[in-house]
Amino acid sequence: MFDTLTDSFKNAISKIRFQDDEKALKKALGELKKSLLKADVHHKIVKDLLSVVEIETKKVGIGKDQFLKALHDELVDILTVHGNQGFVFAPQPPTVVLMIGLQGSGKTTTTGKLAYFLKEQKKKKVLVVAADLQRLAAVEQLRQITAQIDVALVADEAKKPQELIKEALQKAQKELYDVVLIDTAGRLAIDDALMRELASIKAIAAPHELFYVADAMTGQDAIRTATSFKEQIGITGVILSKFDGDSKGGVALGLAKQVGVPLRFIGSGEKMPDLDQFLPDRIVKRLMGAGDIESLAEKTAAIIDEKEAKKITAKIKKGEFNFNDFLNQMEQMKKIGSMKSMLSMIPGMSGIAKQLGDMDFDTSSEVKAIKAMIFSMTPKERENPDLLNNSRKRRIATGAGLGQVQVNRIMKQFKNASKMAKKLSGKNGMRQMQDIMAQMQGGRFPR
Ligand SMILES: Nc1nc2c(ncn2[C@@H]2O[C@H](COP(=O)(O)OP(=O)(O)OP(=O)(O)O)[C@@H](O)[C@H]2O)c(=O)[nH]1
Numbered sequence: 194m195f196d197t198l199t200d201s202f203k204n205a206i207s208k209i210r211f212q213d214d215e216k217a218l219k220k221a222l223g224e225l226k227k228s229l230l231k232a233d234v235h236h237k238i239v240k241d242l243l244s245v246v247e248i249e250t251k252k253v254g255i256g257k258d259q260f261l262k263a264l265h266d267e268l269v270d271i272l273t274v275h276g277n278q279g280f281v282f283a284p285q286p287p288t289v290v291l292m293i294g295l296q297g298s299g300k301t302t303t304t305g306k307l308a309y310f311l312k313e314q315k316k317k318k319v320l321v322v323a324a325d326l327q328r329l330a331a332v333e334q335l336r337q338i339t340a341q342i343d344v345a346l347v348a349d350e351a352k353k354p355q356e357l358i359k360e361a362l363q364k365a366q367k368e369l370y371d372v373v374l375i376d377t378a379g380r381l382a383i384d385d386a387l388m389r390e391l392a393s394i395k396a397i398a399a400p401h402e403l404f405y406v407a408d409a410m411t412g413q414d415a416i417r418t419a420t421s422f423k424e425q426i427g428i429t430g431v432i433l434s435k436f437d438g439d440s441k442g443g444v445a446l447g448l449a450k451q452v453g454v455p456l457r458f459i460g461s462g463e464k465m466p467d468l469d470q471f472l473p474d475r476i477v478k479r480l481m482g483a484g485d486i487e488s489l490a491e492k493t494a495a496i497i498d499e500k501e502a503k504k505i506t507a508k509i510k511k512g513e514f515n516f517n518d519f520l521n522q523m524e525q526m527k528k529i530g531s532m533k534s535m536l537s538m539i540p541g542m543s544g545i546a547k548q549l550g551d552m553d554f555d556t557s558s559e560v561k562a563i564k565a566m567i568f569s570m571t572p573k574e575r576e577n578p579d580l581l582n583n584s585r586k587r588r589i590a591t592g593a594g595l596g597q598v599q600v601n602r603i604m605k606q607f608k609n610a611s612k613m614a615k616k617l618s619g620k621n622g623m624r625q626m627q628d629i630m631a632q633m634q635g636g637r638f639p640r
């Protein structure tokens with residue numbers, strides 16, 4: 194996600210080793226400057242950042258921790274812009290949000306992601322409005338997205354966007370929706386026709402929030418267009434999409450500092466769960482390679498059904514975890530997001546996440562093999578893994594198109610995993626787990 198920036202911070206940090214070493218500090222600052230510029234951070238921001246970090250580090254005595262803390266605090270400062278953070282609900286529902294931006298920036302996908310976030314994590318009733326009637330396929334795209342996440346949609350190709358929005362707002366009042374998300378049409382570039390249409394939509398929708406969706410891959414251009422939208426229409430937040438791509442990350446700092454509108458979310462993939470709240474402190478930790486356990490925990494907590502989780506834990510404790518439970522767990526994991534985005538939130542794992550590339554729960558050959566194997570089992574076998582003798586394994590291997598060796602290996606892994614889970618769920622298990630986590634986090638971050 195922030196790979197380039199994260200790597201460059203690590204690089205700079207590694208240059209500082211000794212207490213009171215001015216030369217080391219200069220070297221680290223030089224390294225930082227080079228890599229920030231390479232990461233597409235505006236030169237003026239780089240200059241200010243370096244001078245503050247230098248002053249603050251010297252104030253408390255040069256050292257790795259002091260340097261880290263100064264860098265952390267200054268980054269948080271840059272990213273903290275006056276205005277709402279995360280998603281803020283209007284005092285009186287429904288909260289109306291207008292999604293605007295250039296063509297192809299990710300408005301429609303992000304509208305879906307936001308609806309999914311509000312539904313799954315905030316437990317809200319969401320209504321989506323397809324107010325993009327420029328492109329014929331646009332309404333269909335939104336239909337598919339909202340059907341997939343089971344969220345209500347107001348769409349009618351025969352009506353004007355303004356008319357549709359009026360109807361949607363009435364429906365939202367009457368049927369007690371919490372949030373109305375309005376997806377609008379994009380243009381290739383900012384032109385008068387777009388601005389007029391948006392102004393008229395804004396007047397009718399009277400939105401609480403105007404989210405500008407910016408494509409992270411467009412670098413400094415994103416900052417220029419965001420500024421234009423801010424001046425001509427007014428925006429209250431920016432959502433940075435496609436942050437999983439080759440984006441260098443520097444644009445996030447520029448958007449906050451140069452546009453002066455808070456970043457609210459970042460999109461990190463094409464799937465519905467691939468949206469994260471942009472909270473400066475957490476993002477900076479992630480930037481500095483320290484992971485973001487809090488976000489992961491929140492995401493997980495919202496998605497995993499507590500009752501179901503208790504049932505599974507009880508089963509694990511008794512050593513009764515079976516293949517059906519495994520399939521269920523896999524489905525739950527998918528809801529949390531792509532494997533890559535999950536791993537990038539765990540301290541020290543961002544390097545591995547990078548290596549994974551596009552590998553995912555759906556595309557991993559290992560997961561595919563396990564699924565094929567489970568689908569070749571009888572219901573009884575799924576319930577009771579102990580039933581699997583050699584002749585049954587042979588039958589399953591043939592059915593799944595796998596080799597005997599592969600089936601044996603997967604079975605062994607499954608048994609080992611169950612054993613490990615049983616152990617961890619025991620009396621001291623939680624403590625063991627916490628110790629491991631503490632070790633992982635220790636020494637990586639100064640507070
Ligand atoms: N990798 C990645 N792709 C994304 C992300 N957000 C959107 N996309 C992709 O970008 C493309 C354009 O997204 P749309 O949501 O259709 O963009 P739009 O702004 O609605 O486009 P118009 O309606 O034509 O103006 C699609 O192929 C999306 O799947 C993201 O965070 N990561």
Ligand SMILES: [Mg+2]
Nearest residue numbers: 300301325331
């Ligand atoms: Mg669209």
